[in-house]
Amino acid sequence: xxxxxxxxxxxxxxxxxxxxxxxxxxxxRDSKRSYHFYLFAxxxxxxxxEKITGFIETYSQHYTIINTQAFDYANFYQExxxxxxxxxxxxxxxxxxxxxxxxxxxxxxxxxxxxxxTIALSDLSELFDRDLHGQTLAAVSExxxxxxxxxxxxxxxxxxxxxxxxxxDMKKWREQCVDDALMQRFNNEPNYSMHDQDLLNIxxxxxxxxxxxxYNQMVYLFNVPALFxxxxxxYMLVKGLGEEGIMHYTGAKPWQAECWHPYRHLxxxxxxxxxxxxxxxxxxxxxxxxxxxxxxxxxxxxxxxxRKSGIIN
Numbered sequence: 615x616x617x618x619x620x621x622x623x624x625x626x627x628x629x630x631x632x633x634x635x636x637x638x639x640x641x642x643r644d645s646k647r648s649y650h651f652y653l654f655a656x657x658x659x660x661x662x663x664e665k666i667t668g669f670i671e672t673y674s675q676h677y678t679i680i681n682t683q684a685f686d687y688a689n690f691y692q693e694x695x696x697x698x699x700x701x702x703x704x705x706x707x708x709x710x711x712x713x714x715x716x717x718x719x720x721x722x723x724x725x726x727x728x729x730x731x732t733i734a735l736s737d738l739s740e741l742f743d744r745d746l747h748g749q750t751l752a753a754v755s756e757x758x759x760x761x762x763x764x765x766x767x768x769x770x771x772x773x774x775x776x777x778x779x780x781x782x783d784m785k786k787w788r789e790q791c792v793d794d795a796l797m798q799r800f801n802n803e804p805n806y807s808m809h810d811q812d813l814l815n816i817x818x819x820x821x822x823x824x825x826x827x828x829y830n831q832m833v834y835l836f837n838v839p840a841l842f843x844x845x846x847x848x849y850m851l852v853k854g855l856g857e858e859g860i861m862h863y864t865g866a867k868p869w870q871a872e873c874w875h876p877y878r879h880l881x882x883x884x885x886x887x888x889x890x891x892x893x894x895x896x897x898x899x900x901x902x903x904x905x906x907x908x909x910x911x912x913x914x915x916x917x918x919x920x921r922k923s924g925i926i927n
Contacts, residue, residue, distance in 0.1 A: 617676075618647050618742045619725040621718070623654040623710045629662035630890035631869065631881075632730035633669060638884040639734045640673045647739050650676040652718060652725070654710040665889040680710075680717045709810050711777065712796035715788050723785050728860070729778035731867055732830075733880045736858040741781060741829055750790060751814075752781040752823040754830035766812050768819070775822060777811040778862045779830040792817065827852045828859030836876050869893060 620639060624632040636651060643649055651670060655663070663679065670677045710717070711727060718725065726742055746752050753775035760770050768774065787793075799813050806812035827835070835855060856877050868878035885893060 616647060618643075618649045618739050619652065619722050620649065620738070621652040621654060621714070621725050621727045622730060623727070624730045625656060626659050626662055628730040629655070629658065629666065630885065630888070630893055631867070633666050633888045633890055634881055634885040635728060635730055635732050635734070636666065636670065637887045638732075638880070639728075639738055640670070640675065641884070641887065642734045642737050643673075643675075644737045644739045648676065649673075650678070652678050652680060652722075654680045654717065656710070669888055678719075709800070711780075711810050712800065712813060713793055714782065714784065715791075715793035718784060720788075723783070725782050725784055727777075727780040727782060729862065731863040732778060733861040733863075733884055735854075735856070735861055735880070738860075741825075741860075744781065744825070746781065746783050746823050749821065749823040750783050750786040750792065751818050752825050753777065754779060754825045754827055754832075756830075756832060757834055762808065766806055766808075766816060768815075773820070773824065774815050775818075775824070776830055776832060776862070776864070777814050778832075778864070779825075779860050780814075781823075781825065826859075828854040831855060831859060831861050833863065833865040833875065 622632050622635070632653075632655075639649065653666070658679070667677055667679070714725070714727075724742065726738060744752065755773050756776040758774045763770060763772055763774060796813050796817055799816060808815075831852075835852065861877055861880055863873070863875060863878070863881065866873040866875070868875060868881035885891060
């Protein structure tokens with residue numbers, strides 16, 4: 615497959631960040647491959663539309679803006695707003711992940727779905743070409759709380775994946791009518807706190823291919839306080855951290871003042887190449903945020919001390 619298909623789901627608020635993510639993909643792309651971006655962007659303003667599509671064109675790559683108005687978006691958004699509260703527009707946008715079958719062209723057999731708060735560290739054609747071993751969906755498992763697993767009816771040691779990076783076999787997705795099944799769950803099941811991610815996990819419980827951690831590098835892989843040292847130790851030997859795969863800024867985002875992520879500069883490096891390059895890092899950190907940063911920094915020092923003493927490798 616020469617064309618690498620990538621989907622983004624976002625709204626006006628996340629347009630600059632989606633563009634930064636797209637920039638990182640384009641900068642790391644294999645020059646022998648073509649990339650096609652499918653942009654699920656409900657109510658995207660013309661200014662954002664022109665900036666993002668014009669930017670993709672400068673790399674001579676392809677895009678399709680999905681017309682979500684064909685779906686009854688107003689009622690869909692109204693229902694999400696009623697369930698999850700006002701001002702959750704990007705939450706509403708994220709739910710379009712469960713409607714890929716209805717909107718992606720029939721000739722799209724495979725696609726990578728990326729959240730807007732991701733940065734590609736290396737060429738994504740390697741991920742796109744991976745063997746799914748007969749599964750419909752591939753994803754990276756997430757270190758989720760036992761309370762949340764209980765909330766969605768999972769066992770304490772169940773494998774739960776993060777939906778920020780997905781590799782989907784769209785042929786199988788259509789054959790299995792996944793969209794219909796997910797919409798039925800959306801309409802009939804409780805309001806889960808992880809929104810579309812919970813719906814996908816329930817639908818694909820014990821039935822997805824687990825990708826290597828480097829394809830979805832979440833926040834807990836890096837600066838964690840001493841309290842969570844056990845989690846940090848579990849992932850110490852993950853190959854390619856910060857160097858290859860995909861960085862996913864779960865938690866505080868690089869464009870937020872409270873972000874302490876050690877690799878947040880990668881976001882701004884990508885953003886600098888886009889029409890949104892004038893966005894700057896906020897400087898106003900309050901005492902509470904500084905306390906969090908201090909705690910996480912302490913966690914890093916503990917890990918270094920344990921390494922130096924030979925307790926861990």
